[in-house]
Amino acid sequence: MVSIGTFGYIIGRKKRFAKVNDDADLLWQILVREIFVIVNHYGSDREVVKQAFEKIKVVKDPSSLPKLSDVKKCKKFTHFESSSSDICNDWKTILHFCQSSFINLLEANYILLEKEEECLGYHFEFDFNKWEARFYWKKDLLESATLDEIMTFEEMPVKKYDEIIANMNERFINYYDKVIKVEVELEKLNKLKMDAKNQGAANIEGKVDKLIDDMKWELKELHMTRREFYHRLKALDLIHSTF
Numbered sequence: 386m387v388s389i390g391t392f393g394y395i396i397g398r399k400k401r402f403a404k405v406n407d408d409a410d411l412l413w414q415i416l417v418r419e420i421f422v423i424v425n426h427y428g429s430d431r432e433v434v435k436q437a438f439e440k441i442k443v444v445k446d447p448s449s450l451p452k453l454s455d456v457k458k459c460k461k462f463t464h465f466e467s468s469s470s471d472i473c474n475d476w477k478t479i480l481h482f483c484q485s486s487f488i489n490l491l492e493a494n495y496i497l498l499e500k501e502e503e504c505l506g507y508h509f510e511f512d513f514n515k516w517e518a519r520f521y522w523k524k525d526l527l528e529s530a531t532l533d534e535i536m537t538f539e540e541m542p543v544k545k546y547d548e549i550i551a552n553m554n555e556r557f558i559n560y561y562d563k564v565i566k567v568e569v570e571l572e573k574l575n576k577l578k579m580d581a582k583n584q585g586a587a588n589i590e591g592k593v594d595k596l597i598d599d600m601k602w603e604l605k606e607l608h609m610t611r612r613e614f615y616h617r618l619k620a621l622d623l624i625h626s627t628f
Contacts, residue, residue, distance in 0.1 A: 390507030404499045405484045409507035413520040419487045426546035435513045444476045444497045459493050461557040466608040567604045
């Protein structure tokens with residue numbers, strides 16, 4: 386069942402919340418574990434952790450165009466199912482897989498803001514003013530824990546921050562290489578289909594159509610596998626301490 390929501394953090398009077406399109410019901414399980422990993426990565430100095438979040442840049446206008454350097458930097462968070470693999474120029478697409486992840490926000494160094502009045506469904510926030518995590522269903526508080534409590538939780542991730550990033554990079558490279566290969570083959574097949582159509586070779590055109598459909602299905606499966614990694618499967622990995 387798809388569940389929507391928001392997640393983010395509060396520093397001083399600044400509230401930074403981003404939209405979550407899928408599996409928002411798992412935000413508590415995912416994000417308390419990410420907080421655990423992040424704090425261990427930056428060390429015992431809490432101010433260093435807060436400073437890392439303060440450096441995250443805010444995208445207030447989703448219709449603004451990201452710079453080419455931002456597109457390249459956020460490539461591994463880009464939703465290629467809704468865009469070309471080599472052309473992408475909108476923030477919602479290049480930050481799509483930053484949803485549900487503080488780690489990904491820190492790596493992308495950007496957050497696409499959701500208006501507070503539009504925070505529907507589930508909502509997770511980490512309050513740096515109180516060093517406390519809170520999880521809501523609409524306005525009802527479901528879970529809360531201080532940072533000290535989170536750091537003593539059982540069954541937390543065993544992998545370190547750097548290992549998680551390395552694994553993410555490896556998975557993305559593997560996925561992206563396969564996408565490029567399929568797209569190249571699709572381009573060749575579409576050209577072949579056009580040539581067959583111009584020559585009136587209906588039998589060849591029909592066979593090429595079948596190959597095109599097969600390649601499109603292969604591409605769809607690649608995207609589906611990636612969505613599972615970034616959403617449901619990632620969450621289950623976290624819950625079972627394997628991240």
